Amino acid sequence: MATTQPRSTQPLSRNQTQSSLIAGAVAHTIFQTGWFLFGMSLAALVATALFGNIIGSITRALGGDDPNAILRALDGGSDLLFWIVLSFLIGSLILIGLAILVSGWMLSAAGLRNPWKVTMAAVGVVALVDIALFWVYVGLANLLTESRLAGPVLLTPVIALVGGILVGALVWWLMALTKREKIPAVGEAPAVAPAAAKTDAAKTAAKPAAAKPDATPKA
DSSP states (O other): OOOOOOOEEOOOOHHHHHHHHHHHHHHHHHHHHHHHHHHHHHHHHHHHHHHHHHHHHHHHHTTOSOHHHHHHHHOTTHHHHHHHHHHHHHHHHHHHHHHHHHHHHHHHHTTOSSHHHHHHHHHHHHHHHHHHHHHHHHHHHHHHOSOTTHIIIIIHHHHHHHHHHHHHHHHHHHHHHHTOOEEOOTTOOOOOOHHHHHHHHHHHHHSOOOOOOOOSOOO
16 A cells, blocks of 8 residues: 655745735734724723713703703713714724735735635734733833833834734734645645546547457458
8 A cells, every 4th residue: 555645735935925924014013003993992982972871870860851961061072072983983994904905915916825814814813812912012011111101102002013013924924824735745646626527537438449450360
């Protein structure tokens, strides 16, 4: 019985490796910005809704006829604030979509196998990782400065930018490695497509058998 070597994968070319690293750095920077903005926008909407409910409860407890009167008095620009938060939310979704398009385009241009699958897999990974990394970035910023304001406000975006580039390049490169093309094992016949197999079988059946020469001697 013939032995075969295990199946292996086609290595990434130098251009594909570089493209996956660059695509990860660029796409993840865009995605991370949109992802963080999306989370903050949702938090702002929830905070606004909770604030409105609290004010409404206080007004009703005091016997006010219009629960929204005090809210409008405290914040005359509440409607403007709502539209600003909503615009940030829409902008965050646009950035996330742009990151996916940029990644897919860059990987496709490099000739990488399954560029959109690589992109979606990488986005799914960093979407979970970024949630934990956000608090890591904030913690590092607080350690690097004694100011409780300068750390979160000024240093966190810088640390997040550097971390986002490194994490994105690593994740996109790893996802590109997982989607590499399989190389048939030594001694293993290449897989034949069903349609091609049927065509070959039909040609073989339709081919007439070669006429055998008449071995009977003529008189």
